[in-house]
Amino acid sequence: MERRATFDNLWIAAALIAPQLLLVFVFFYWPASQAVYWAFTTQPPFGGSNEWVGLQNFQQIFADAVYWNSVVVSLVFAFLSTSLSIAMGLLLAVMVDRQLPGYSVYRFTYFWPYAIAAPAVGLAFRFIFAPDAGFVSAVNHWFPNLWNPALDGVDAMALIVIANAWKMAAYNFIFFLAALQAIPRTLNEAAAMDGAGVLRRVRDLQLPLILPTLFFLLVINITESFVDSFGIVDIVTGGGPARATELMVFKIYSDGFKGLDYSMAAAQSLVLMVMVVGLTFVQFRYVERRVHYN
Amino acid sequence: MAPISIRRVTKAFGKTEVIRGVDLEIENGSFVVVLGPSGCGKSTLLRMIAGLEAISGGEIAIDGKVVNDLEPRQRGCAMVFQNYALYPHMTVAENIGYGLKVSGMPSSERRARIDTVAAALGLTDFLARKPGQLSGGQRQRVAMGRAMIREPKVFLFDEPLSNLDAKLRVAMRIEIRKLHQRLAATSVFVTHDQVEAMTLADRLLVMNRGVIEQVGSPLEIYHRPATTFVAGFIGAPGMNLIEATVTADGLRLADGQVLPLDHRRYPHLVTETAVTVGIRAEAIAIGTGDGIIATFDFAEELGNGRHIHLEIASTSLVAHIDSLAVFAPRARVPLVISPRAIHLFDPVTGRRLPEAVVEQIPTAVASFGEPLPA
């Protein structure tokens, strides 16, 4: 990693990196430290001095069933949408990787959903899955009131899971396909010479070899489901019905900006931050220890 | 162990034809080396035998059975790949035994077979390692082991030694040869290295631009190249090729000098016919006084002799000589060329002109005693 040839005018070096460091300080580290500070104090940030209260804020949120609800909802959402999107991305990537005639059409279209903004995804699915119009409402004609995400919490959760998984499946597809195509073609050929058929090669060769990608995507998908899902929830369910889809990030937003309870929001932010940092850390660790074949 | 028949086989990728009609019979148990420059289609030919490429035209039969539509696993071939293609996530033992595992052999039996093969290749101590922990030579052996363990009818080698360093390559070459003597399986070996080709082959096949230029024993190919391509490609340096015109007293070069020609060998040659003359570097000697005169260009020291680069009739010419004579730049060098060392080719088609009296080709014969009783 060390370069032999470098320049030595350190004033230039400092001037080049200063703008980004400034932004990082002002918009990342300062707010993050503020969140920590607020989480251990009470008093809104505008006006008055903050009073140190130790873990009181945390005790309060951890004693709150509504908070635990948001944790459970987030985990359920993360688990379901990650499994669904990974399974779908993987299946489609394995199929496309077979390079049967016409595969390039699919390769070219499958990743489109990932380009679409979360609120647009949300609104589209809200329509498609609307109980009285759109596409899925037909089931209500045959079985009245079977499907209504505005009233039924399970339906609402299913809806945001599907919307999020739809977008992330496209993302996962891109990565799985790239990983599959990075497997040297001769390995596949060697396995074919060894007598392994298509499915056998998927099991014995391709899946083990893309395991690092699978792991990486697991972490990314879970993280994304914690943070990036805000747009979908905000448009599709607004956290409802009866908090059935109130993800942690959505609760932080409504406590902080609707309820104006900064200390509670900060304490919740800190918990979410710890979860995200933990996940990212796992990912870094794994990147470093990544298996290098050959 | 099986003969292979290749009949009028062609291969096209889209509009580009890479194999343009190949006919070849490979005898049971023989070691055939396919030699050619890169892009000549030799690997494609091998991969068509393996079933890794579809055949565009013609047919391939292994052991008398047409295999055009058979999958690789149904053909009974094993292949050693250029970059070894070892499974990076499996141990050496799993790599070697994978084919048997797929075929459903019970693990105890498999284990025994793996141990035997590993012992034969000196891999016993490495069975638990992953390919990433092996040296190039060891990986090469694992690739061989994976091919051997299935006791295939046909061994296919796709430039298996090209990733090894020079010393290891010689050692592996010898091992492959020994292996073949022991297993006597039909083997097809593709390479662009002519030393490898010469040393390994029972039969050597020279390919260029999707067609077979010549098939024969290594010595035949060296001593009686069938085309100017083979003449120029085989040997280091390749055969010198000079344009000339047939006259009553020999072969007239562009500058008017005349090379000797034995008319009894080519009784049908009409005078004033244009020909391409081929002369091996070893067949040119430095003479005294007059005769054919060339201009000295520069010399390359080889240790066991030297290559003298000369110019004659605006064509460059290389002579391999043993003498330590030193020449001044642009010196006039008298040459001696025996008429027996002259090869003639059709300048248009590049084909060798037929000779009436065929020179004896030196052949390797077992004339040194009896083999020891086994």
Add this chain to the structure above:
Amino acid sequence: MIERTPVLNALTHVTMALGLVLLILPIWIVFVASTHDYVTVNRVPLPLWPGSDLIANYSKVWATGNFGQTMLNSLVVAIGVTAGKIILASLSAFSIVFFRYRLRMVFFWLIFITLMLPLEVRIVPTYAVASNALSPFQQMFDWLGIAVALPEWNLLNSYTGLILPLVATATGTFLYRQFFLTIPDELAEAARMDGAGPIRFFIDVLLPLSRNNMAALATIMFVYAWNQYLWPLLITTRADMQTAATQLQKIVPGPLFGQPPVWNEAMAATLLVMAPPLLVVIFMQRWFVRGLIAADK
């Protein structure tokens, strides 16, 4: 490879076609719904082919959603963020890779670790900073006992506020650093032999060489910035400062209360919001995929 697996091939084709339906049909439905009148769009089941009210729906929603203004805002933000990220990322990476000073790895990690701090986990305090961007410095001065009164710099309802907090980029810096590390030492040495200083070397050698890198980064960042939702939602209250994405929330009734949206117009708005990044991705496919994969490794 010769492979005779007709059943498996048929299954593969069926699965791929199903995948196409699942992944692309929703986009098609959005389009179809945006071309029908109010009655048709609420019919069950929805027709699968476009109707004749495309122009009517789009011109209506274009006006009610103020999309002329908000799409322009989104474009300004997307371009601003993209350009800012590329400039900052390349400059920072240049400093880290081509200069030798002790803190450079510290700086790199400082930038890189921001990956762990997505906006969503620090929204409230970040909002507070945006209401006065100089407040962090003011507070630090106060603590240190330095009596300096900095002016207030309010970023709410401004392009600066929409753009600046999104410009710092761990991904981009990482990508550029990886690329710069592949530049052979000889190139920098040759440039120095030719008498080029660091700035010249950056402009004349590194920037032209990094064109592919730049295209890939620009594609993913444009899409990222256009699709921003939470941040613009927070810091813009004025109607003329909304972005296209936040406008979606404004034109439909909230999901919890009220009557259902006017679907044909809502879908027209949805398509307006999704179209620009979708087109960028379709036409810059190669760069988008390359950028995504390079950025997340």
